[in-house]
Amino acid sequence: MTTTIIIELNKLDADPRNVRKTYDPAKIAELAANIDAEGVLQNLVVRAGEKRGRYYVTAGERRRKALLLLVEQGKIAKNHPVECKVRDGANATETSLSENIFREDMHPVDQFEAFSTMADGGKSIADIAAHFSVTEIIVRRRLALAKVSPRLLELHRDGVMTFEQLSAFTVSDDHERQEQVWDNLPGWDRHANRIKSNLVTGEVASTDRRVKLIGGLDAYEQAGGAVRRDLFDEQGGGYVLDVALLDKFASERLDKVAAPYREQGWKWVETAFARPDWIFNIPRIYPQEVELSAEDQADHDALASERDDLAELIDNDVAGDDAGQRVAEIDRRLDELSGKQEAYRPDDMARSGVIVFINHSGKAEAAIGIVREEDEAEETEDDANNDGTGSGETNAAGGGNIGAGKSGPKFAHPQALIEVLTAKKTAALRVELAHNPDVALAAVVHAMLLRISYGGLVSEQSALQVSITHERMGKWIKQPADCAASVAFESLQENYGHKIPGNPADLFDWCLAQSREELLSLLAYAAAHAVNAVEVKYSDRRNGIEQANQLGRALKVDMTDWFETTADSYFSHINRRGIEQAVLEAQGSDAALAVSAASKKAEAVLIAERRIKGSGWLPAPVRIAADPNAEAEAEAQSFPMAAE
Template sequence: MTETITIPLNKLDLDPKNVRKTYSAEGIAALAGSIRADGYRLLQNLVVRKGDKKGRYFVTAGGRRRAALNLLAEKGEIAKDFPVECKERAGEDAKATSLAENILREDMHPVDQYEAFRDLADEGKSVPDIAARFGTTETIVRRRLALGRVSPRLLEAYRNEDMTFDQLSAFTISDDHEAQERVWNELPTWNRYASNIRSALAGEGVRASDKRVKFLGGLDAYEAAGGTVKRDLFDDKEGGFAVDVVKLDALVAAKLESAAKAVKAEGWKWVEIMPDVSYDTFQAYGRRYPEQVPLSEAEQAELDQLTAEYDELAELIEAEAGDEGADGKIEEIDKRITALQDRTEIYAPEAFEISGAIVTLTNYGDVRIERGLVLPEDGRDDEADGDDKGGNDVEKPQEVGQPKVTHSAALVEDLTAQKTAALRVELANNHDIALAAVVHAMLLSVIYDYSPNVDSALQIKLTHERIESSMKRSDDCRAVAELERLRETWGDHIPGNPADLWEWCLHQSRDELLSLLAFAAAHSVNAVRKLHCYDRKGAFEHADRLGQALEVNMTKWFEPTGDSYFSHINRQSIEAVIREAKGDQAALAVKAAGKKLEAVGIAERMVVASGWLPEPVRISVRTANTERDDAGFNEDAPRPVAAE
């Protein structure tokens, strides 16, 4: 039997044979807090062996405990020679002892943690006290205590490994055990994603990520105003649901009303609040556009100065070098810049007499105002239509009594063909105008969501499909959100009237036009593989070559998780994935899993931060010997990953 001995803290040294070399500062501080909370006692003795010098000992097992005690000694809470109870082992067993302690131990089961924390809470212990006592965070304690909302039957199902922890945690947004069990039993096994469980229990609730909740200032602001919330302590991104949708909409409408008052004061015929509208909505309206007016010299100088200040502050904030007031200052500068830019567009008095405005929200929860809209009953916008009401005459007739020139249709075609040839050669020799013309043609179909009667002489039509319908949850796609942000950013610079776009493009720098060209061209990229899309094999291959040229790192944009990937393939495919990503030994763990849900959880944990990606989302590398079918279209080639 190994005897317990007491050794002064300042006689204990790190053992070079201890296999654990690294301890986090946070972990040491947390353990020190736990030791403090327990009256400066250790629950587990250190394992030591005799050191190289007389009276000193190496700590073979318990390096973090030693570090935590040293931290307490540095703070003056315990003496430097604080007596530490230890167990001595022979030196030749040191490495095996260290390995056994670090590898063979098993984390406490989450439900066991919940029950232990619950008992302490029932005894009157606060969350901070429990966290300090066990060297963990208050968030972890609250999350474990939240499991008390879950039905005992579902807790038992988790103990039996019939569900994943993500699924179990999803039930904590509700304390209705009957509803929880009903959702679990009614959802198909293949569709029991944590997100679906949350949505089913939330009913008609609105996610914290919804633009209406963001506009109010988040769930806390909504709750402070009297709204009911279903919290989700386990979902760091979403946070929970606003349950009372009627209350939410009323609060949003009331807050939008203040913005609408300022718009009404501008003198529009009508102003309407619509918190949620699609871009297609505006196709039902006519449109009056503002006229472009230059700023005064003083205003332009102020705008230039503010823009420089904004860029400088943005760089400091990006580098985390800004002071505490940097965020607030940059917001004020942005408001002033917007106010000055608004002065460059002025509506004619007759526009206010016939048109109105809609006050709505962007996807990011910011106020968006669409002015100059003409109701159908008030007539479509005749400015864009021109004076010609649709006659088919090749030329307008001259006034009565005046001689007129008549051209046959064949002659008109001949002459305009020669005009076209001249335009083509001149455009080919003027790179700047050509760039402006191409950008103008592409932006007409990308930026303007309604259908203006404005066109380009260039026969360039940018074809771009909305790809959100091909995604299971487009709201969670990082790239879709970023593209929408870019769209809104450019929308603040480009004229609202498409009729003004041509002149605007002509006055932009080459760098600005190239940026816009890239933005517009990006909308035409299409690498979506659909069933029986064999006629686009070359396009898909080019998409990979485009990705190589762009040096795209897909791990920045996609992460294979249970919800995003593993739940959508069968067990054999999950096993094949882990074999490819982590090797044969790791694949055995998936193969030994009792149920698919367990296999999904194991796979997700194994590939996290590994850089592995499913084949369809990878940027394939083309080599000299690569055949066209190597891009994944050889119908005879075996596929290791199959959809379930």
């Protein structure tokens, strides 16, 4: 039998039979704020304590703790009256367990709509936030979610749409446009970022390189630009609404960077919002090394010596407070002096130009010494206007023709003889290279780096006919940022890109100067570009793909370090049968049964993701296959042949 009575708070104790043992202090604080505003909405369930007049709280310990917190805050008295239901203590454990198990949190969509109803009723965002002990940004997010198309909200209710996908629709208030984007995107491509980009086609995201160049969204907004904020972007991102104004600001910033080049004597200087692809397909000129003046060299040596002394003092913790600032000043001056050690020849500058563009990081960068087709055409025309009485010339083979100067005609070797002589030179080079592994290593690295680090279209070539094929993964990995391995490899490319010389003509001498250890690292880096284990429908590389597994075993690759089986990465892209088989293989028949019982595929996908999470299970195509020979050997050892 249950009776309802009023009990003073200081006479209520925690029940040792209460099955809930863990409490989140932050959640208790939120509940206390709600009780302060609304009171206790659900009675506590108690049983008689061991001491007369005291009671154990069998169900409602969170409410008791929240009330005690209000006592600490001075908002209620210690003997605050609490309405309780008194039950027989014989079934205390069952009562506590029932309350905790047979409860269901309200669906998030119901919560969004309830917040919206309160706001429509006149409650301010600040009042709602205080009432439920949440931040104002959380309230704004829930109100924004409530404004998503009712049809899409229902999809989220039914488990067809994830919360991340739903939140992406808050960047637009146009319900018709929201539904159109959802319907038009294929199921495998309904990522949050893709949804956002389709909804804001006339706007520019805060991640755009132009926005980064001018100092970010805040700088643009302070300059008078209109902004649409993305409430679900933890970095405070959003969208630029006035694209013309953004372009104006970005152009002004680029022009400011380009101004010094326009005064240096280049034939032309242009600006662009991104590095043009065509600059990789045309020649470039590079600076020549020059010696510093005696005054600059003396300045350089003195600064370098001072920096070494300061570094030693800093390492020994005996430097003055201004030592770090002085080191920074010295570094800036040394960079200036280093810049003087390279210079472009005036005649090279007169036939080439500079493009100042925005790189991927949002920084202004200059591509210097670009020789366009029209520049070469003009140079050829100028040469044609000369009198043609030049000195003797040699061909590309280095000696095919012997110039006789102005006094007579040139001698030309017969082509057949040139081929015989250069073939003998080739044979000699092969023998010598075979006996010198250090130079051979440098030569191979040089040939491979020419192909992968300079776009493969530079005029420089290697004497070695070593080729490397680099298949770009962009056609399959649509969002590299979501692939841990793609991010790691891009980081490698950036690191090595800063290490090797910018002028391909300097690469071979640079390689010769490197240690064997460094060359082996570069060789591994270059060889990594050629790895291709992609299984396409029609391919003549089946054996090569199988060898990729052999390579993976040699490298001891653990694919769980690079791939996690989730709804987005796998389950959303296969049918129900495939989902069930995956869960069956990973977690057994009971888990697979839960998947098969799901009424919709979206529900099955979410169940599979939860079941697989943390198990380390991987789809077969992404695994490093085991060695079949080792498996056969292990099986033979397990089942030896019977003695004859």
